[in-house]
Amino acid sequence: MTSSARPLLNRRLAEFGTTVFAEMSALALSTGSINLGQGFPDTDGPEEVREAAVRALRDGRGNQYPPGPGIPELRTAVAAHQQRRYGLTPDPDTEVLVTAGATEAIAAALLALVEPGDEVIALEPYYDSYAASIAMAGGRRVPVTLRARDGRFRLDLDELRDAVTDRTRMLLINTPHNPTGTVLTRAELASIAELAVERDLLVVTDEVYEHLVFDDAEHIPLATFPGMRDRTVTISSAGKTFSFTGWKVGWVTGSPELITAVRSAKQYLTYVSAGPFQYAVAEALALPESYFTGLRDDLRGKRDLLAAGLEKAGFSVYRPTGTYFITADIRPLGETDGIAFCRALPERAGVVAVPTAVFYDHRETGAPFVRFAFCKQTSVLEEAARRLKGAGAR
Numbered sequence: 001m002t003s004s005a006r007p008l009l010n011r012r013l014a015e016f017g018t019t020v021f022a023e024m025s026a027l028a029l030s031t032g033s034i035n036l037g038q039g040f041p042d043t044d045g046p047e048e049v050r051e052a053a054v055r056a057l058r059d060g061r062g063n064q065y066p067p068g069p070g071i072p073e074l075r076t077a078v079a080a081h082q083q084r085r086y087g088l089t090p091d092p093d094t095e096v097l098v099t100a101g102a103t104e105a106i107a108a109a110l111l112a113l114v115e116p117g118d119e120v121i122a123l124e125p126y127y128d129s130y131a132a133s134i135a136m137a138g139g140r141r142v143p144v145t146l147r148a149r150d151g152r153f154r155l156d157l158d159e160l161r162d163a164v165t166d167r168t169r170m171l172l173i174n175t176p177h178n179p180t181g182t183v184l185t186r187a188e189l190a191s192i193a194e195l196a197v198e199r200d201l202l203v204v205t206d207e208v209y210e211h212l213v214f215d216d217a218e219h220i221p222l223a224t225f226p227g228m229r230d231r232t233v234t235i236s237s238a239g240k241t242f243s244f245t246g247w248k249v250g251w252v253t254g255s256p257e258l259i260t261a262v263r264s265a266k267q268y269l270t271y272v273s274a275g276p277f278q279y280a281v282a283e284a285l286a287l288p289e290s291y292f293t294g295l296r297d298d299l300r301g302k303r304d305l306l307a308a309g310l311e312k313a314g315f316s317v318y319r320p321t322g323t324y325f326i327t328a329d330i331r332p333l334g335e336t337d338g339i340a341f342c343r344a345l346p347e348r349a350g351v352v353a354v355p356t357a358v359f360y361d362h363r364e365t366g367a368p369f370v371r372f373a374f375c376k377q378t379s380v381l382e383e384a385a386r387r388l389k390g391a392g393a394r
C-alpha cells in the first residue's frame with residue numbers, strides 16, 4: 001500500500017489522468033451511436049500491403065528483434081519517398097530512424113532534446129500526445145493559438161514570434177494539422193523557418209497526414225526551407241497514409257546528430273517494434289502514385305459528404321484542406337459549450353464527436369468547436385448525416 005496522502009500518478013502526469021475519449025467511446029457503445037470521434041479508418045488499407053505483412057511473418061522476417069534503427073529495407077524506402085516527393089536526401093544509414101508509430105517518435109524527440117524547464121511552443125489546438133510528452137520531458141508547453149478566420153484556422157505569425165523567449169528550445173509543428181484540418185501555407189512555413197533560424201530553435205514537425213491534402217493545398221516539409229535541414233526533426237508514420245493504424249510503424253528523418261540524439265531516447269522506450277510490419281510498410285511506400293491519389297480522392301469525397309451533412313444540420317463548417325477531420329462550430333445551433341454538446345449528442349442524434357476544447361490550454365477559445373472524423377465508409381457517413389439532420393442536432 002502507498003501512503004494515502006500521496007497521489008499515485010506523479011505530478012508531471014496528473015493532468016493527463018483521464019481523457020474525454022474514453023468517456024465518448026463508452027457513450028458510443030451504450031447508445032449504439034456512430035463513432036465519428038475517434039480518428040481511425042473503418043476499412044483496412046491495401047490488400048497487397050496486408051499480404052506483405054503475412055509473407056514476412058511466414059518467412060520469418062522480423063519475428064525476432066529487428067535492428068535498432070529499423071530494417072534497412074524500410075529506412076531505404078523512407079529515404080526514397082522523401083527524395084521522390086520533396087527532393088530531400090536523407091542517408092538511410094544515419095538520417096532515418098524507425099519508431100513505434102509517430103507517437104513514440106514525438107516522445108523520443110522531446111525526451112532527447114528538451115531539458116527540464118525548456119519551453120516548447122506548440123500550435124493550439126494540439127494533438128493530445130504533445131502535451132503529455134512535453135510534460136514527461138519536464139518541458140513547459142507554450143501554446144500558440146490557431147485563429148479561426150475566413151473559413152480557415154490560421155497561424156498568427158506575430159503571436160508565434162511573441163511566444164519565443166530565451167528559454168524556448170523548440171517549435172513543435174503539425175501540418176496538415178489535427179484537429180483543425182489546416183495545412184500551413186508556404187508563406188506561413190517560410191516565416192516559421194525564418195524565426196527558427198533567427199532564434200536558433202529546434203523544430204519537430206509531425207507530418208503524419210502528409211498524403212491527406214485536398215484542393216489546392218500543398219504539403220511542404222519544413223526541412224526543405226533554408227537553414228532548416230540541420231535543426232528539423234521530421235516525423236511521419238504509416239498509420240494514416242496506409243490505413244493500418246494498429247501497426248504502429250513510424251519514422252524520423254533529420255541530421256545524423258539529431259537522429260543519434262532521438263535514438264538515444266527511443267532505444268530505452270521500445271528498443272524496436274513491429275518487425276514484420278516494417279517489411280510490409282517498406283513495400284507500401286513504393287506503391288504507385290495512383291494509390292496515393294486514390295486515397296486522397298476517396299477522402300476528399302468523404303469530406304464533402306460529411307461537410308454537406310453538417311451544414312444541413314445547421315453547423316458552421318471549417319472545410320479542411322488536410323487530414324480526415326472536420327471542425328464544426330456549434331454556435332449557429334444556439335450552443336456554446338462543445339463539451340456539454342458532445343456529451344449530449346449521442347442521446348440526441350446517435351452520433352459521437354469530440355469537443356475540440358480538450359486540445360486547448362485556452363479552453364474558452366476552443367469551447368464552440370467539435371471535431372468529426374470522416375475516415376469512415378460512405379454508408380456510415382450518410383447515415384451519420386441523416387441522424388444529425390433528423391435530430392436538428394439540437
Ligand SMILES: *Cc1c(COP(=O)(O)O)cnc(C)c1O
Pocket residue numbers: 100101102103104127174178206208236237238239240245248249250
Ligand atoms: C494519429 C496521429 C499521430 C500518431 O501516429 P501513430 O503513428 O499512430 O503513432 C501523431 N500525430 C498526429 C497529429 C496524429 O493525428
